[in-house]
Amino acid sequence: MAGDSNSQQPARLRIGLDPALAAWLAEVQYTLDTLLETAGYAREWLWAEPGTAGLDLYYGNEPDTRAPGARVVLPWSGRGFESLGKLQPTELRCHDTFVWPVFSGESSQPPIREAGSLRFASDLVFAAFWWLSGAHEPHYGRDRVDNLSLAGSFLGESGLQGKPWISLWAARLREHFRAQGLEPRVPEWGESTLAISHDVDYPEIVRLVELLRRPADARAIFAAGDPFWCFDAWADFAESLGTRSAFYFMARQGSLLRYLTGDPDAFYDVASPRFRSLLATLRERGCEIGLHASFRSSEKTERYAIEKRRVEEAAGAEITGNRQHYWRLDPEKPHESLAHLADAGFGYDSSLGFERMPGFRRGICHPYKPWHPERRAVIDLLEVPPAWMDDHYDGRLADSGISDPEAHAGGLLADVAASGGVAVVDYHVRGMNERFFPRWGAWLARFLPGARPSGMVGRTPAEIASGWLHHVACLEVESRGLSQGGS
Ligand SMILES: [Zn+2]
Incomplete structure (x- = not known):
């Protein structure tokens, strides 16, 4: 087509x-x-x-x-x-x-x-x-990790945010x-497209922590193997849909102490032999590797380039995409973070979502260049907007008031199909463990194959971003700037 x-x-x-x-x-x-x-x-x-x-x-x-x-x-x-x-x-x-x-x-x-x-x-x-432009966003309330609250806002009350x-x-x-x-x-994908993406922030179980969280599951927590190391299961799932997964890795290693003191980065070291070997295997399977930028990277923006290089060094390849840990772009001025990401050499970001609500934060399900209000100019970075994440249709249902997750997610897919857009879903790697997360990966694996609209083809976010840049460039070649009107 x-x-x-x-x-x-x-x-x-x-x-x-x-x-x-x-x-x-x-x-x-x-x-x-x-x-x-x-x-x-x-x-x-x-x-x-x-x-x-x-x-x-x-x-x-x-x-x-x-x-x-x-x-x-x-x-x-x-x-x-x-x-x-x-x-x-x-x-x-x-x-x-x-x-x-x-x-x-x-x-x-x-x-x-x-x-x-x-x-x-x-x-x-x-x-x-x-x-x-997200003009309304600075006026929303925020919680201690800067998740926006839509309570009392027009968007929150109207259901428009989805x-x-x-x-x-x-x-x-x-x-x-x-x-x-x-x-x-x-665009090259034709009718509409779907991307399966993963934040890699807790792929190695900390057994003592999990035992405190869910003592009834002691036997499963101490079973052989690592129940949170679900990379292959996700790569298999994406392949069954005719596409490949995108995995966003953290470059900055955190610790339990840092986590407990408000700096909750992941515990693993992406440069360790285990992760280097994993990255090589994922790349062989055609998976995309991106950055899951650290919690405070939007404040300490020099981290963007450092973290990008560290993941690239571990992966042995350039990366182009980012998703913020906790979606945490600069809470006051998300456009500043996006501009810093562009300066650090990223081609796209996929962080403009809401923590407590599925749907499209800026009202658009196509890639687009965000606006920088102070510069009054576009930022040279594509936003590939996320549609929903795992917990939106599980732990966050109480916040959103959504009573029928299948109907809601099906509605988002229908809107994407109707407009020829992009549905990016975000699932944490550990979420393919059905015992601990029955409504994450297992739910998606039951729901998506039947719910995906015909004509919605799978792509990685990096493929979507490069396809969109080509689309926009083809249109720009044919476009003409301002001239005087009159008849
Ligand atoms: Zn994260």
């Missing part, structure tokens, strides 16, 4: 902007670039002076005057893009399969189709920027343009 669709040049959309938006050009272009790369279109930008005809998409005021006949009309609310502050939407609207947040003072009417034009009533670009709305909006735009003969570019 991908080959056929992409044998032609991707369609280039003519995007008209209201000159009144000039002060926020960087934010507006970032948001529309992200939406339209997700939809699969190249862009040609112009300022829409009155009477600009032949636009595929217009964003601004006075659409009938400035952009007569535009195929998509997105009204601007008049709100400045620096005014995000503590802003939260006032309601969540749903019409047909289209769902969108509405901010104070905006129309809550659904989009309408009128003579080939799709016309929105509320400011979708502002809403998408608010979400993608949905990849931005990807679904992009799919709606794609459907509209496609119906008018404008063919999108399709």
Whole structure:
């Protein structure tokens, strides 16, 4: 499918902007670039002076005057893009399969189709920027290990945090343009893709600790072999799905003492002979190796490059991906951590998830480049967003209030399939031990083969990241920068 669709040049959309938006050009272009790369279109930008005809998409005021006949009309609310502050939407609207947040003072009417034009009533670009940039996140509460709490927030109350709305909006735009003969570019995986990834933070059982935690399991704890060393079982599982696992290893060795004093890194030494041998075996099987960056790496950012080199040295190969231990990007400014990761030479990160909730933290299930609000520029690093982790459908159910994990996870997969996106699942290595973690690996092995939508193919996150960079580069070649509009 991908080959056929992409044998032609991707369609280039003519995007008209209201000159009144000039002060926020960087934010507006970032948001529309992200939406339209997700939809699969190249862009040609112009300022829409009155009477600009032949636009595929217009964003601004006075659409009938400035952009007569535009195929998509997105009204601007008049709100400045620096005014995000503590802003939260006032309601969540749903019409047909289209769902969108509405901010104070905006129309809550659904989009309408009128003579080939799709016309929105509320400011979708502002809403998408608010979400993608994580503008609301600094205002959430946090626990002692900096997990965000959505309690009392609009996102927490609405259930919105789970949905990849931005990807679904992009799919709606794609459907509209496609119906008018404008063919999108399709990423190399075709319809949608799935990645099986693993945080390696406790792969060697500490028997005394486990005995204190679960005294009833003494016999299993002291059985021969290591019940937490489940690398082969995961690699076998990923192969059964036609893909390979990605394992994120910690480079910084912690200790029980450090763990108990608030610096909870893993106990193993990735450079030890046992781990070097493991890394060689996993690489022979085609598994991806990445970094599970240490708990305080987002504060002590010099660690990123040091930890990357240490895993590379142990693996004997370059690595490109990172996931933070405890998802712990800089809790105040996650974009700073992402910028530091880019500086350290990482190609992608997969840490923008919520500890207590499954779903897509920035409202998107496609790879995307995060925004740096102070620099007002994109960060040169792809975020490959996680969809859920093991404990979301086990120990975290009490936090999220999700009563039917299969239905919830199935809904996320359906959204990914509907929008052509990416489902990255995160399972700790020890989770394939069914006795200790019956609702982690064993649950996934029962659920996923039947629940995976047809057409959803397996890839490693590194393959997804490089495929997406190629996709975006092909669209950029066909894109054109701003020029004066007018008819
Ligand atoms: Zn971890």
